[in-house]
Amino acid sequence: MRPADKPSSAHPHRAPSPRASRVDHVIDYVKIQITEGNWTAGSRLPNENEVAKTLGVSRTPVREAIKILAAAGLLETRQGHGTFVRSRISVSALQLALFQIHLEKTTPQKLMEVRELFEVACVELAAQRRTSNDLVAMELAIQRLREEAAKRPLDRQAALEADIAFHRAVYAATHNELIQAIANLMLEMITPYIGKSHEAGQLQQSIRLHEMMLEAIAAHDRADQKLMRSVRANMDHFRQTLELRAPAPKSARSRSTGAAR
Numbered sequence: 001m002r003p004a005d006k007p008s009s010a011h012p013h014r015a016p017s018p019r020a021s022r023v024d025h026v027i028d029y030v031k032i033q034i035t036e037g038n039w040t041a042g043s044r045l046p047n048e049n050e051v052a053k054t055l056g057v058s059r060t061p062v063r064e065a066i067k068i069l070a071a072a073g074l075l076e077t078r079q080g081h082g083t084f085v086r087s088r089i090s091v092s093a094l095q096l097a098l099f100q101i102h103l104e105k106t107t108p109q110k111l112m113e114v115r116e117l118f119e120v121a122c123v124e125l126a127a128q129r130r131t132s133n134d135l136v137a138m139e140l141a142i143q144r145l146r147e148e149a150a151k152r153p154l155d156r157q158a159a160l161e162a163d164i165a166f167h168r169a170v171y172a173a174t175h176n177e178l179i180q181a182i183a184n185l186m187l188e189m190i191t192p193y194i195g196k197s198h199e200a201g202q203l204q205q206s207i208r209l210h211e212m213m214l215e216a217i218a219a220h221d222r223a224d225q226k227l228m229r230s231v232r233a234n235m236d237h238f239r240q241t242l243e244l245r246a247p248a249p250k251s252a253r254s255r256s257t258g259a260a261r
Contacts, residue, residue: 021061022055022057022058022061023061023064023065023068025055025057025061026051026055026057026061026062026064026065026066027065027068027069029051029054029055030045030065030069030074030075034074034085039085040085041085041086041087041088042084042085042086042087043084043085044081044082044083044084045066045075045082045083045084045085047082048062048063048066066083070083073086074086106189108193111186111189111190114186115186115190118182118183118186122170122171122174122179122183123170123213123216123217125173125174125176125179126170126171126173126174126217127216127217127219127220128220129173129174129175130173130217130218130220131173134169134172134173135214135217135218137169137172137173138166138169138170138173138210138214138217139214141162141163141165141166141168141169141210142166142207142210142211142214144162144165145159145162145163145166145203145206145207145210146207148162149203149204149207154198154203156195156198156199159198159203160191160194160195160198163194163198163206163210164187164191164194166210167183167187168184168187170213170217171183171184171187173217194206
């Protein structure tokens with residue numbers, strides 16, 4: 001039996017505003033239907049025409065949303081039979097997959113806001129729960145980063161991997177698998193920005209900031225102010241990196257080009 005395509009009273013389905021992404025609108029709709037139990041695991045979705053009519057959009061964004069959700073492992077399309085909710089997916093997995101989708105489509109500014117909130121909590125928890133092995137893992141990552149930074153020519157990929165290893169060690173020190181999963185998803189999204197920071201000659205600054213954070217985490221809760229200063233310093237550095245990746249205003253680029261002629 002196909003599930004009833006009945007909108008939840010708590011979530012009226014209006015056509016998206018012109019500025020809203022119609023694909024996002026369809027993704028949100030599917031998410032609501034699954035998480036509220038209207039579309040259960042293994043059930044078949046209404047066809048593209050019906051979903052499009054319900055949401056007031058064309059079939060194109062419906063088709064695109066289904067592709068995205070299928071790639072995320074939430075839906076599966078069976079040739080000649082339709083699209084189905086995967087039978088082995090939990091609500092937690094659904095939320096994590098959707099979180100990854102939104103991360104991939106977000107802006108650097110929004111990413112910065114989320115990372116800043118999340119990083120503070122991770123570091124605080126790591127400071128409370130870290131073990132001697134956790135501290136060793138962080139120190140080894142920093143040592144590896146120092147060694148890579150000293151090499152000429154610089155192996156940017158190796159330096160980036162060492163930098164990322166430090167962050168993973170901090171997340172592991174929370175001893176919370178769910179936090180690690182979410183943090184590592186976010187880490188994948190910010191990796192290009194970290195690499196850009198290295199390219200801009202900020203590798204030594206990254207090392208100093210990592211050392212500051214390690215020292216604060218090692219001090220446990222006896223140095224709350226130092227801990228927060230280390231996190232804020234790292235976040236300020238990350239914010240500067242985002243600005244490095246932001247394209248210059250057109251007028252500024254034109255002036256620079258003109259000056260080079």
